[in-house]
Amino acid sequence: TIEEREREFQEKIDSGQKIEPKEWMPDEYRRQLIRMIGQHAHSEIVGMLPEGNWITRAPSLRRKAVLLAKVQDEAGHGLYLYSAAETLGIDRQTMINQLITGKAKYSSIFNYPTTSWADMGAIGWLVDGAAIVNQTMLARGSYGPYSRAMVRICKEESFHNRQGYEIIYQLANGSEAQKKMAQDSLNRWWGPSMQMLGPSDADSTNSAVTMNWKIKVESNDTVRQRFIDRTVPQAHAAGLTIPDPDLKYNEETEHWEIGEIDWDEFYKVIKGYGPCNAKRMKARNEAEEQGKWVREAAAAYANKKSKKQEK
C-alpha cells in the first residue's frame, strides 16, 4: 500500500541512504526537489548578470580573465543543476519557461545592482560565501544527483569565494578611495546576504517538509549563523566594519549575534519589486528570444547527423 511505501521511504531517509532517480518517492518529495533545484539552477543563471556587467570593465587583464572564468563556472552550475532536476521527470525547457514567465523564483540576492568594481569582491566573498555554507549542507541531502552536484559545485565556489575576498582585501588595504569603495560595497551587500539564506525558521514555510525528508539537513537560521561566524572575522581582518550597530560577540555561546534582518525588504524583492527584478527578467527573456536560432540550428544539425548514422 501507499502507506507502507511511504514508511519504507522514510526509513531509508532516516537511515541516511540516498534516494536515486528511478526509485519510488512520494509525489511531494519530487515536487519539493523540482522546486528547490529549479530555483537553484535559475539563480546560477540569473547570477551571471550582475557580474557579467563588469567583465569589460575589470581593472586588469588578470582580473578580467578570472571574472570571465567565474561567470562561465556559474553557467556550468546552472546546466548541471537543470540536469539534476531533469532526473525527476521535468525537462529543462519547462523550467526555463517557468523562469521567464515569472512563475519560478530565483535568489533574491541577484536583484541588486553592481555599481562599483568592489561589488565583484563582495559578491565572491559574501554571496558565494553564503552559497558555500548553504551548499555544503545540501551536499549531505537525501537526493543522490542533487547532493553529488553540490560537492562539485562547492569546490568551484571555494575558488570564487577566495577571489572575491582577495579583491575586497586588496581594496580595503589600498588608497583611501579604494577602502571607501570596499566599505560601501560591504554596506550594500551585507543585508541582502543575510536575507539570501531564507526566512527565519519561524517563517520558513517549507522547512518542516524539506527537513523531514533531509532535502535540507539544517535550518535556515543555523546555516545563516555559520555564515555570520565565518564572515565577521574576515571583515575585521580586512579592516572593514559590518554595517550592523547591534553586532556583538557572545562569549558564552561563542557566536556573533546580529540585529534585526530586514524581512520587509526580502519579501518585497521575492515578490518582484527589488531594484533589478525587471532588468533581470528582461535580460533572460531577451536571451531566450535571441538564442532561438542557435537552438534550432543545433537541433537541425543533430537531426541531420543522426539520419546520416542511420544510413
Ligand code: ACO
Ligand atoms: N530568494 C528567493 N526566494 C527565497 C529565498 C531567496 N533568497 N529564500 C527563500 N526563498 C523562498 C523559498 O523558495 C520559498 O518559496 P516557495 O515556497 O514559493 O518556493 C519561500 O521563500 C519560503 O522559504 P523556505 O520555506 O525557507 O524555503 P526552503 O525550505 O526551500 O529554504 C533555501 C530556502 C535555504 C534558500 C533553500 O531553498 C535552498 O537551500 N535552496 C537551494 C540553494 C539555492 O537556491 N541557492 C541559490 C543562491 S546561491 C547561488 O546561486 C550562488
